[in-house]
Amino acid sequence: MQNSVIAIIQGIVEGLTEFLPVSSTGHLILTGKLLDFSGDKADTFEIVIQLGAILAVAVIYWRRILNLLGLIRMKPGSLEQSDSAHKLNLIHVILACLPAMALGLILHSFIKSYLFSPYTVLVGLVLGGAFMLYGQKKQAKVQAESVDQLSYKQAFLIGLYQCLALWPGFSRSGATIAGGLLSGVNYRATTNFSFLIAIPMMVAASGYELLKSYSTLTSSDIGFFAIGFIVAFVVALLAVITFLKLLERFKLAPFAYYRFALAIVFLAYLLLNA
Template sequence: MSEHIIAIIMGIVEGLTEFLPVSSTGHLILTGELLNFTSEKAKTFEIVIQLGSICAVIVLYFKRLLSLFTFKKNGLNLLHIIVAMIPAVILGLLFHDFIKDVLFSYKTVAITLVLGGILMIYAEKKKHPVTSENLDQITYKQAFGIGLFQCLALFPGFSRSGATIAGGILLGTNHKTAAEFSFLVAVPMMIAASGLDLIKSADTLSANDTGLFLTGFITAFIVAMMAIVFFLKLLAKVKLTPFAIYRFVLAIAVWALLF
């Protein structure tokens, strides 16, 4: 199979799973193994296509992202995003090498897929009054709390969107608001994390790989745009439990195929 076909497949997988609460990391690891695409270049490639997915959020939520800088008296602003970022940024900087060197394993992913699914089911089952029905009703306390839940995503396979959406629901936001806040927080978080990884992986980059990386980037961008719109509509109907069940199935698949 040619590398460009692999790039398209990986881009589709990344775009479909990055913002769904199913763990893009778990899917990329599984897909990479099945396609025998596991080299150092493959790891750098995964970073690049993540940026493609992030660009999809920037395009879809461009006006909302710009509005964050207005610092309205009432409503979501940049400070909410910063408050939500603080916990994961601190822990990520402190434990970046440990996470990459020790936690990035198939075993970790298989376990965290299950744990993340349990959290999502718990969030759905627990009685919680909704106090924030849209983004402009999110409080700084809720933003910080969601940021604490985001720290769970430092464990590969837990799913950043799964942790933050479940956390948002437990803290009093409705499903749509939790998901959209998760998308917005993802922009600076993933740009920073991907940028750091790219700097550390610079020696694996080559001009000959430009076509490969561009193919994956564009594919992830297009698919992520469609996936975000579809996910918000689906989430309103089925909530989180079906995604949790899917995670359990994926964990079994990871365990069966890679151990």
Template sequence: MEIIIAIILGIVEGLTEFAPVSSTGHLILVAHLLEFTGEKAKTFEIIIQLGSILAVVFVFWRRILSILGIKKWQKGEEVGTLSIFHIAIGIIPFGIGGVLFYDFIKEVLFRSGTVVITLIIGGLLMLAAEKWKPHKPTAETLDQVTYRQAFAVGMFQCFALVPGFSRSGATLSGGLLAGMSHKTASEFTFIMAIPIMAAATGKDLFESWNYLTPQDLPLFLTGFFTAFIVALLAIKFFLQLINKIKLAPFAYYRFGLAFLFWIFIL
């Protein structure tokens, strides 16, 4: 039964981690319905998030090498100019907020009631971003992203410190308002997620190390690889989908998820 639970939660994580719908909210709801809770469940969630991170690295490995200065990414005659400084500018605000408010977030805000509220607020932000974004984006590709736009996305990302807000929902909204296209904002969000998620999950994994046991290895490995494979497919699909349907359908989906939370959790 635990292997089935691992597959289900791995699918949920892979589908929702990089969509603007709050993976935290989905995992809390589904785990509650499956009655999979406790310290082992929390450690399991950390493991499957690592699977999602690996999927991003797999999809964007050429771009990552270019950002690190190891090998320039090229498409035709165009050489990638997105640098590690763009990524650093984007993650610094979130990193500072995480360090200052980590304990407060974990002890006070990590509640089901908070998730319901932030699902709704995040959805409203996404609708606002679609309404008030510039008519013509100034950054149609990653190589047109400016430092100012990277910083703007980083500031919006701070909303995601509150559980349920959705990091991708916040950064996509910030990217649109800063003048990025939907696809560019999505790609920048995915790449910027790598150091942030790696640091956060690494810290949580270190603190949960005592809950890793050989008996649970099949559970953790099943969830990890399920999340990796599903996230790999979901990222590629989402990059094609976002230009077609924009953010509004995801916002309305969040409102529906908040309603389910209110019924089943609160």
């Protein structure tokens, strides 16, 4: 029963935060600390529930994904499609993913050894929130109203900003959305692009980690992992659709202030329980 409760809580946390600009990794580390859930099993569990969140985005954007792969032609008017010409292609996605993938491979051992702690997460939450406020305030003149108007340069710039999220707590979506604003992409377009490039980024990162840690899995863990996977999938499905609507209304600032508040509250908790 206790394992099921942990699986549900962590699944909800992952589903809610993976695509919001608040850092899912940071939240999982912090809630893992509160639940006393850490170690190899916890690390593998986080990978599995991330795959559940990835599946949710793939379901929402399945037409766009098949369009990028050249398997179908999309009609204008869907959630992720504008009325402009179908210009987004795999080169945009590759340019946006390569910087963080390359740097992540180079720094993987350092990041795992030194940056996955509650205190480093709190630093990431604050720095990421400050960057989001900066991106909102200094938003460049909009040159791309939809993902189909993104240039290769803008896609690559967003990819460079995504490297900031290698610091746990910074937030991949926060870095890419704020980076998109600084690169002349409007809120909705940069959010859609952020979600799209999350799929290959997370599949690559999760796949790499899963190959390294699959030996920790046993048959008795199947139910525990399945609960977390399903909960993360369902919650992420609802969170992405809701976030697209909220972002257009509230922008990034409320999420940044939430990050600051969370950092303060959790720092107090850590100090009181030191």
